[in-house]
Amino acid sequence: MDKETAQERKRLLKELGTLGNMIRGTLVHTQRKCGSKGCHCMTGGPLHDVRYLTISTHHARNRTVHVERSIEDEVVRGIASYKRAWEILEELGRLNLESLKAKARAEKAAKRGKAK
Ligand SMILES: [Zn+2]
Numbered sequence: 001m002d003k004e005t006a007q008e009r010k011r012l013l014k015e016l017g018t019l020g021n022m023i024r025g026t027l028v029h030t031q032r033k034c035g036s037k038g039c040h041c042m043t044g045g046p047l048h049d050v051r052y053l054t055i056s057t058h059h060a061r062n063r064t065v066h067v068e069r070s071i072e073d074e075v076v077r078g079i080a081s082y083k084r085a086w087e088i089l090e091e092l093g094r095l096n097l098e099s100l101k102a103k104a105r106a107e108k109a110a111k112r113g114k115a116k
Contacts, residue, residue: 001099009095012088019085023078025055027067
């Protein structure tokens with residue numbers, strides 16, 4: 001692994017360690033009636049804002065989790081951290097493969113040199 005690649009790898013690993021609580025999923029905003037008799041939403045007034053996290057699963061149906069307003073910001077940050085972590089993993093995978101390929105090329109070249 002060349003010095004530049006090693007430095008980039010180190011930087012990415014360090015950043016990965018700073019990402020905090022990661023959350024997988026997509027935050028969805030919608031509005032709905034609460035169902036309480038006498039509530040403004042049941043008599044033509046404004047509906048209630050609701051937020052939920054939809055998480056894809058290996059099964060056919062996505063999992064849906066209600067997100068309270070009080071934790072919305074943290075959930076949004078968690079989703080961003082998860083996305084960044086994924087990008088970093090992809091980049092690390094690319095760098096690691098690249099350096100292994102370079103190692104194989106160098107070994108092949110060294111062998112060829114010896115054979116002469
Ligand atoms: Zn209501």
